[in-house]
Amino acid sequence: MKARVTVTLKSGILDPQGKAIEGALKSLGVDGVASVRQGKVFDIELAGSDRAKAEAALKEAADRLLANTVIENYAVEMKG
Amino acid sequence: MKSAVLVFPGINRERDMARALKLISGKEPAMVWHAETSLPEGTDLVVVPGGFSYGDYLRCGAIAARAPIMDAVRDYAGKGGLVLGVCNGFQILCESGLLPGVLMRNAGLKFICHDVHLRVERSDTPFTRGYNAGQVIRVPVAHGEGNYEADEETIKRLEGEGRVLYRYCSPEGAVDERHNINGAAQSIAGIVNDGGNVLGMMPHPENHVEDIMGCTDGRGLFAGLVQHLEKAA
Numbered sequence: 585m586k587a588r589v590t591v592t593l594k595s596g597i598l599d600p601q602g603k604a605i606e607g608a609l610k611s612l613g614v615d616g617v618a619s620v621r622q623g624k625v626f627d628i629e630l631a632g633s634d635r636a637k638a639e640a641a642l643k644e645a646a647d648r649l650l651a652n653t654v655i656e657n658y659a660v661e662m663k664g
Numbered sequence: 665m666k667s668a669v670l671v672f673p674g675i676n677r678e679r680d681m682a683r684a685l686k687l688i689s690g691k692e693p694a695m696v697w698h699a700e701t702s703l704p705e706g707t708d709l710v711v712v713p714g715g716f717s718y719g720d721y722l723r724c725g726a727i728a729a730r731a732p733i734m735d736a737v738r739d740y741a742g743k744g745g746l747v748l749g750v751c752n753g754f755q756i757l758c759e760s761g762l763l764p765g766v767l768m769r770n771a772g773l774k775f776i777c778h779d780v781h782l783r784v785e786r787s788d789t790p791f792t793r794g795y796n797a798g799q800v801i802r803v804p805v806a807h808g809e810g811n812y813e814a815d816e817e818t819i820k821r822l823e824g825e826g827r828v829l830y831r832y833c834s835p836e837g838a839v840d841e842r843h844n845i846n847g848a849a850q851s852i853a854g855i856v857n858d859g860g861n862v863l864g865m866m867p868h869p870e871n872h873v874e875d876i877m878g879c880t881d882g883r884g885l886f887a888g889l890v891q892h893l894e895k896a897a
Binding site: 597598600601604648649650652654655 | 722723726727730759764765766768769770771773813814815847
C-alpha cells in the first residue's frame with residue numbers, strides 16, 4: 585500500500601519561503617501567479633494490507649512527527 | 665553545579681557550551697549522547713546546545729526532539745529540573761513540547777550572524793538572577809530560523825505571566841521593530857515554560873563569557889544559575 589501525506593502551513597501563518605518563491609516566479613515573468621504557499625509531501629510505503637491500520641499509522645506519523653500542528657495542517661491520501 | 669550537555673548528530677556548539685559551563689561553575693559538564701535513556705545521577709542543569717541537529721531536516725529540531733534522551737529530559741523537567749536550550753536547543757525544546765510555540769524562518773529570510781542586544785525583563789528567575797531587571801546585554805546570534813511565533817492566546821499568556829525573559833532591543837534597551845532582528849512576536853528572544861524551570865533562547869550567551877571573546881555579558885546567565893543552585897542546596 586502506498587500513501588501520500590501533504591503538510592501545509594495553516595492559513596494566517598506567515599510563509600516567507602512561499603513569498604520568496606512567489607517573487608521569483610514574478611521576476612521570471614510567469615503570468616497570472618497571485619500568491620504561493622509552500623509545503624511538504626511525504627510518499628510513504630506501508631507494510632501489510634490492513635487499510636484501517638495503515639490510516640491509523642499515518643495519522644500517528646503526521647501528528648507525532650511529520651507536521652508541527654502548532655503551525656501546520658496535514659492531509660493523508662491513500663493510493664490504490 | 666552538575667550540568668549535562670546533550671549531544672545530537674549535527675550539533676556543533678556543545679563544546680563552546682561545555683567550556684562556558686566549566687569556566688563559570690568550575691565543574692566539567694557531562695556530555696550526554698542522544699541515544700541514552702537517562703541523565704547522570706544528580707544533574708542540576710540540562711543544556712540543549714546549538715547547532716544543526718540532523719541537518720535541520722524536516723523542521724529545525726524536529727528529529728532531535730524525538731530522540732530517546734528527550735523522554736528523560738521531559739521527566740526531569742516535569743520534576744522541576746532546570747533546562748536551558750540555546751538556538752537549535754530552543755527549537756528542540758519547542759518541538760518536544762517542553763516550550764510552547766515555534767521558531768519560524770527569519771522574517772528577512774537571511775541567516776543572521778552578529779551581536780545583538782537583549783533586554784533582561786526580570787531578575788527574579790534562576791535564568792536571569794545574574795542580571796538586573798531592565799539591564800541590556802550584548803550576545804551573538806547565529807540562526808536562520810529564530811522568528812518566535814505562537815497563537816495569540818499563548819503570547820498573551822507568556823506576557824501576562826512574565827515568561828518572556830529576554831527581548832531583542834537597541835543598545836539603549838528600546839524594544840522596537842528595527843531591533844527585532846528576525847521578526848519574532850513581541851521581539852521575543854527567550855521564554856520560560858509555565859513552571860519557570862525551562863528556558864529557551866535564540867542568542868548564544870556561552871559565546872560571550874571570556875575577555876578574549878571581546879565581551880563577557882553572557883556570564884551572568886550561568887553565574888545566576890550557579891547562585892540559584894547554591895542557594896537551593
